[in-house]
Amino acid sequence: MPSVMLRKNEDGQITFYVAKKDLEETIVSLEFDTPTKWGGDIELSDGSKYYIEPCEEPKYPVTVRFKRERV
Amino acid sequence: MTVMTREQTEALIQEVLEVYPEQAKKDRSKHLAVNDPSLEKSNKCITSNKKSLPGVMTIRGCAYAGSKGVVWGPIKDMIHISHGPVGCGQYSRAGRRNYYVGTTGINTYGTMNFTSDFQEKDIVFGGDKKLDKLISEIDLLFPLNKGITIQSECPIGLIGDDIEAIAKKKGKELSKPVVPVRCEGFRGVSQSLGHHIANDAVRDWVLGARDEDNSFQTTPYDVAVIGDYNIGGDAWASRTLLEEMGLRVVAQWSGDGTIAEMELTPKVKLNLLHCYRSMNYISRHMEEKYGIPWVEYNFFGPTKIAESLRKIASYFDDSIKAGAERVIAKYTAEMEPVIAKYRPRLEGKRVMLYVGGLRPRHTIGAYEDLGMEVIGAGYEFGHNDDYDRTMKEMGDATLLYDDVTGYEFEEFVKKMKPDLIGSGIKEKYIFQKMGIPFRQMHSWDYSGPYHGYDGFAIFARDMDMTLNNPCWNKMNAPWKKSEAGEQKAAVSAA
Ligand code: SF4
Numbered sequence: 001m002p003s004v005m006l007r008k009n010e011d012g013q014i015t016f017y018v019a020k021k022d023l024e025e026t027i028v029s030l031e032f033d034t035p036t037k038w039g040g041d042i043e044l045s046d047g048s049k050y051y052i053e054p055c056e057e058p059k060y061p062v063t064v065r066f067k068r069e070r071v
Numbered sequence: 072m073t074v075m076t077r078e079q080t081e082a083l084i085q086e087v088l089e090v091y092p093e094q095a096k097k098d099r100s101k102h103l104a105v106n107d108p109s110l111e112k113s114n115k116c117i118t119s120n121k122k123s124l125p126g127v128m129t130i131r132g133c134a135y136a137g138s139k140g141v142v143w144g145p146i147k148d149m150i151h152i153s154h155g156p157v158g159c160g161q162y163s164r165a166g167r168r169n170y171y172v173g174t175t176g177i178n179t180y181g182t183m184n185f186t187s188d189f190q191e192k193d194i195v196f197g198g199d200k201k202l203d204k205l206i207s208e209i210d211l212l213f214p215l216n217k218g219i220t221i222q223s224e225c226p227i228g229l230i231g232d233d234i235e236a237i238a239k240k241k242g243k244e245l246s247k248p249v250v251p252v253r254c255e256g257f258r259g260v261s262q263s264l265g266h267h268i269a270n271d272a273v274r275d276w277v278l279g280a281r282d283e284d285n286s287f288q289t290t291p292y293d294v295a296v297i298g299d300y301n302i303g304g305d306a307w308a309s310r311t312l313l314e315e316m317g318l319r320v321v322a323q324w325s326g327d328g329t330i331a332e333m334e335l336t337p338k339v340k341l342n343l344l345h346c347y348r349s350m351n352y353i354s355r356h357m358e359e360k361y362g363i364p365w366v367e368y369n370f371f372g373p374t375k376i377a378e379s380l381r382k383i384a385s386y387f388d389d390s391i392k393a394g395a396e397r398v399i400a401k402y403t404a405e406m407e408p409v410i411a412k413y414r415p416r417l418e419g420k421r422v423m424l425y426v427g428g429l430r431p432r433h434t435i436g437a438y439e440d441l442g443m444e445v446i447g448a449g450y451e452f453g454h455n456d457d458y459d460r461t462m463k464e465m466g467d468a469t470l471l472y473d474d475v476t477g478y479e480f481e482e483f484v485k486k487m488k489p490d491l492i493g494s495g496i497k498e499k500y501i502f503q504k505m506g507i508p509f510r511q512m513h514s515w516d517y518s519g520p521y522h523g524y525d526g527f528a529i530f531a532r533d534m535d536m537t538l539n540n541p542c543w544n545k546m547n548a549p550w551k552k553s554e555a556g557e558q559k560a561a562v563s564a565a
Contacts, residue, residue, distance in 0.1 A: 005355055019267065019352060022120055022454045025112075046112065061359045 113458030128477030137265020155224025298346030301326020303519020372437030
């Protein structure tokens with residue numbers, strides 16, 4: 001369960017940053033993408049997949065915990 | 072030699088890798104790459120921030136160097152204890168040239184070395200008591216210090232001393248910040264983790280100090296300069312430009328910086344981040360906790376400075392935007408004669424760089440302003456995100472080398488024959504003896520500043536002075552001259 005910092009970049013995409021892993025990618029797809037229900041399965045620009053229990057869309061930037069999905 | 076093609080560069084990498092044993096070759100090949108500026112992500116072509124191979128010559132430092140030497144060391148009104156044996160601090164003392172104002176030993180301590188000087192008995196019985204006593208002594212002898220940091224060297228982590236407990240106790244006793252930093256040298260693969268640990272210590276022990284206190288008079292134009300270490304006066308040359316365009320610089324991190332400035336940083340409107348590598352962590356933290364946006368900028372060379380000033384101004388109102396234009400117009404006029412003088416002398420010269428946190432990419436623009444071309448670049452301790460940013464700046468099919476070994480660097484230079492190399496003191500004399508002009512790009516070779524417009528004028532002069540120095544055609548003894556002349560002719564004919 002890596003701790004992930006999410007922030008909006010200059011182009012308005014959400015970046016997914018894990019300092020420990022040296023990982024900085026953008027989120028390319030979200031299972032749920034509404035202000036009240038947000039999250040679920042997500043995919044990053046490098047193709048890796050993570051999961052977060054659907055919740056309200058957070059205010060960026062924010063640090064949250066994601067589950068890594070085994071492929 | 073003219074510009075190399077992609078195939079030639081690839082062939083060169085293969086040729087250099089040839090001497091390694093199978094495993095080492097496999098490992099090193101991931102760290103050497105041919106640049107492709109169209110790629111968005113560097114991890115497709117280069118690996119970085121990995122442990123150096125045993126047996127090769129690397130020039131990386133340790134986590135202690137990253138914290139004490141880079142991030143904390145320049146905070147001038149604090150005393151930084153190199154906690155552990157005497158050598159780590161003494162041999163790195165005052166080497167980074169971060170300038171500051173103040174009277175050393177009275178109210179500033181930048182170039183001094185404080186150490187707990189561990190002996191055998193401290194290792195056996197623990198050094199906490201000694202540290203406790205040492206901090207009291209420091210405060211007695213240097214009463215104007217504004218705080219103390221404890222920079223752990225390797226043994227502290229090994230023997231398991233509880234420096235956090237001592238820090239808390241002494242902090243209360245002295246009513247000053249006493250900050251423990253767990254930056255033991257063995258942590259991580261290079262000094263880079265030391266930066267991160269130091270950032271985390273700032274976050275946990277310093278940043279929140281004035282959260283409840285609103286007595287500081289803020290303005291809508293408050294900014295902080297983050298990640299400028301004032302090497303040769305760099306931060307001063309940057310600061311004047313920002314102030315001229317109407318901003319108020321509240322804090323400098325950490326060149327010529329103070330603990331009070333650090334504590335006030337959460338009150339600013341925008342963080343300006345120069346060295347992304349060493350201080351992105353704290354900028355991200357401030358964005359999350361205090362909602363302060365951060366913006367990366369580059370103050371090397373007129374082109375990049377103008378771009379950066381406009382980018383910074385875009386976060387503010389029209390008066391700042393007009394201020395930026397005014398500054399750019401004023402200095403562009405001043406820079407014209409500089410470029411007119413040096414560009415003809417440097418045009419077309421090719422440069423190879425191998426430096427630390429930001430310079431392999433940030434200085435490219437300054438070289439280009441002088442008509443020079445960077446044909447190879449690499450970082451000692453860069454991460455993927457550094458290479459992401461570098462690949463866009465570099466030309467197609469140029470060479471990238473991560474944590475390059477002594478052998479590889481020499482071979483690359485022999486084959487690519489650059490006109491100038493920019494790297495550190497450990498490389499300087501090897502390449503000078505090979506007859507290649509060289510500038511130290513960590514310490515600015517005892518010159519500087521290189522940031523800002525004023526800095527660019529010095530940068531241009533220094534590059535000219537180095538490259539066109541008459542000594543380079545005196546590399547051979549006079550009685551071997553004719554032979555050398557022939558050799559030269561043969562080379563240029565080939
Ligand atoms: S690696 Fe350890 S012993 Fe060596 S300089 Fe760094 S802190 Fe000191």
